[in-house]
Amino acid sequence: MAEVDAVQPNGTPAWIDLGIPDLERAMEFYGAVLGWEFDVGPEEVGRYTMCLVRGREVAALMPHHDPGATEFWWNVYFATDDVAGTVSKAEAADGRVITPPMDVMDKGRMAILEDPVGGQFGLWHGNRHIGARLVNEPNTLLRNDLVTPNPGPAREFYTKVFGFSLDSEGHLGEGDFTFLRRPDGHEIGGVLGDPEATTSSWGTLFMVEDADATAARAAEAGGTAASPFDMPYGRIAELEDPFGAPFSVGAPKYGG
CATH class of the missing domain: 3.10.180.10 (2,3-Dihydroxybiphenyl 1,2-Dioxygenase, domain 1)
Known part of the structure; x- marks a missing residue:
């Protein structure tokens, strides 16, 4: 927390x-x-x-x-x-x-x-x-990542604007993912190259205690929820609110 x-x-x-x-x-x-x-x-x-x-x-x-x-x-x-x-x-x-x-x-x-x-x-x-x-506690912001079909120019842009460094070491999943780090080394998010994406957008991930239970509540409350899935860092659910605004929730294995 x-x-x-x-x-x-x-x-x-x-x-x-x-x-x-x-x-x-x-x-x-x-x-x-x-x-x-x-x-x-x-x-x-x-x-x-x-x-x-x-x-x-x-x-x-x-x-x-x-x-x-x-x-x-x-x-x-x-x-x-x-x-x-x-x-x-x-x-x-x-x-x-x-x-x-x-x-x-x-x-x-x-x-x-x-x-x-x-x-x-x-x-x-x-x-x-x-x-x-x-931040970094249940029901608060955990991280933001940019998903884009064209990651190269995006990575170059954010390094120039904020002085971020790029680091792919330690990413255990598949795909074209790069961490963005502040000059002090602190990770602030990342850039995911997704050739199937049709637009580029910053995603928002909220930390929760139980991704499956949160997904069920979202569906009951009138939103939509894809089936939760496991990642090396925890369990994730991708949701939309009743207006179609996307967001994700995650229960990290490391506790936030």
Whole structure:
């Protein structure tokens, strides 16, 4: 388990949020599946809703800004101490700016980018909101990995933007997988080359105590769940919420 009480180092997945068409339905689903409690924000902040474990912020839900949207996904935000500077590095590395740097009241500063293979991600410079306050424990964020049919340019992009190093040693599964590590050696996620993927996207994996039981709860709550499977690191289930937003849950063998 890890409690986070300070701004994370550059390049660390610091926050996740999800825009969906029905906030009440989303709270019902994620409350049933992950046991979250919720702090619904006022109308002036778009009802941006904090998801809580033991009273600490672990993620957020919000009504989607586009009422005509048909695709939904969890957004990952990487920590940075210089949003504008990181945006400049991303543009120089053939990334694309979707949302330019902007202040979010006194909470922090953000931007939304797209990497050269189409993977979307955010940047977050925390102020009063530093990001997730709990990670690596049941019902909180465990990791994020980019799945893409074109991993080479993606790996090159993230090393240029965040100074990550690439490491495939220790990966026990099959496939084209590379760990991304911060300059201090800390693993922040990875890039999986999947020739069958049709798009590039950052996935979100929540830690759970029992992947099979969580998958069953997701199906009962109106989502969809593929059959859980074992990996060298633990047991995984790939799920979708009632709006089709994909996410995974995992019960690690090593305990998080």
